[in-house]
Amino acid sequence: xxxxxxxxxxxxxxxxxxxxxxxxxxxxxxxxxxxxxxxxxxxxxxxxxxxxxxxxxxxxxxxxxxxxxxxxxxxxxxxxxxxxxxxxxxxxxxxxxxxxxxxxxxxxxxxxxxxxxxxxxxxxxxxxxxxxxxxxxxxxxxxxxxxxxxxxxxxxxxxxxxxxxxxxxxxxxxxxxxxxxxxxxxxxxxxxxxxxxxxxxxxxxxxxxxxxxxxxxxxxxxxxxxxxxxxxxxxxxxxxxxxxxxxxxxxxxxxxxxxxxxxxx
Numbered sequence: 001x002x003x004x005x006x007x008x009x010x011x012x013x014x015x016x017x018x019x020x021x022x023x024x025x026x027x028x029x030x031x032x033x034x035x036x037x038x039x040x041x042x043x044x045x046x047x048x049x050x051x052x053x054x055x056x057x058x059x060x061x062x063x064x065x066x067x068x069x070x071x072x073x074x075x076x077x078x079x080x081x082x083x084x085x086x087x088x089x090x091x092x093x094x095x096x097x098x099x100x101x102x103x104x105x106x107x108x109x110x111x112x113x114x115x116x117x118x119x120x121x122x123x124x125x126x127x128x129x130x131x132x133x134x135x136x137x138x139x140x141x142x143x144x145x146x147x148x149x150x151x152x153x154x155x156x157x158x159x160x161x162x163x164x165x166x167x168x169x170x171x172x173x174x175x176x177x178x179x180x181x182x183x184x185x186x187x188x189x190x191x192x193x194x195x196x197x198x199x200x201x202x203x204x205x206x207x208x209x210x211x212x213x214x215x216x217x218x219x220x221x222x223x224x225x226x227x228x229x230x231x232x233x234x235x236x237x238x239x240x241x242x243x244x245x246x247x248x249x250x251x252x253x254x255x256x257x258x259x260x261x262x263x264x265x
Contacts, residue, residue: 055092055093056078056092056096059092059093059096059097059100060074060077060078060096062096062100063077063096063099063100063103066100066103066104067103067108067109067112068103068106068108069108069109071109072108072109073109077099077109077113080113081095081096081099081113081116084113084116084117084120087120088120088121088123088124089124090120090123094123094130095116095120097130097134098116098119098120098130098133098134099112099113099116101134101135101138102115102116102119102134102138105138105142107148111148114148114149115137115148115151118137118151118152118155119133119134119137121152121155122137122155122169125159125169126155126158126159126162126169126170126173128169128170128173132170132173132174133173135177136173136174136176136177137151137154137155137173139176139177139180140154140173140176140177140180141154143176143177143180143181143184144180144184144190154190157190157191157194158172158173158176158194161194161198165198165202166201166202167197167198167201167202167208168208170208171197171201171207171208171209171211172194172197172198172208173208174207174208174209174212175197175201175208175209175211175212175215176190176193176194176197176212177212178209178212178213178215178216179193179197179212179213179215179216179219180193181216182215182216182219182220183196183215183219183250185219185223185247186219186222186223186247186249186250186253187247187248187249187250187251188249188250188251192249192251193215196215196251197211197212197215200214200215219250222238222247222250222253223247231253231257234257234260235260236253236256236257236260238253
């Protein structure tokens, strides 16, 4: 009996030893897996950081190539772009892309940084993406011959109109980008152009791009000799002077056409 008990005890001890060894082996294997996973994650992080640094440097190289400013300090510019990315919560790649587009439009370092700030503000407040905000605002500034310091005021007018009427900031920027040149030629100011686009958008339900193209076509039509003959036959002057060198404001022409239309009905 004692011999049998001794045998069972020995077997039990061996079984416990085997279990302990198995647990130890599994723990070691788990530890190895965790260690390997951590190492792999570290490699991935390092690779991502390396790529980010490479992308930033590539972005700065592009800026150096397109920025026509002999006095530009690109080290300081990079630091300020980093600060803008942090301030507005945008990726550095987006900030550099916006800055590059303004630089390509011919602005120097100081103006590019200021315009980049305004564009990033538009991204956060005006429902625009970086392409719309940059290319659209560049087009608007060019057609109205605005300075970099005037752009924040323009954006404020766009945003306030979008807040108060059934038109988005995106639609207004799209519409202005497509009609501002013709509007300026026909003596409309920026506020009047925004107002006309807003009324057209609310009346038709069309996109900003469509109403901008439509307004551009209407204003171009007013410059055609045949249209001018029709206007004059109705007693509506198209030109300010007898020599017909200066157009009247399109707003005044529209008002007189509306009065004539009401009279005919």
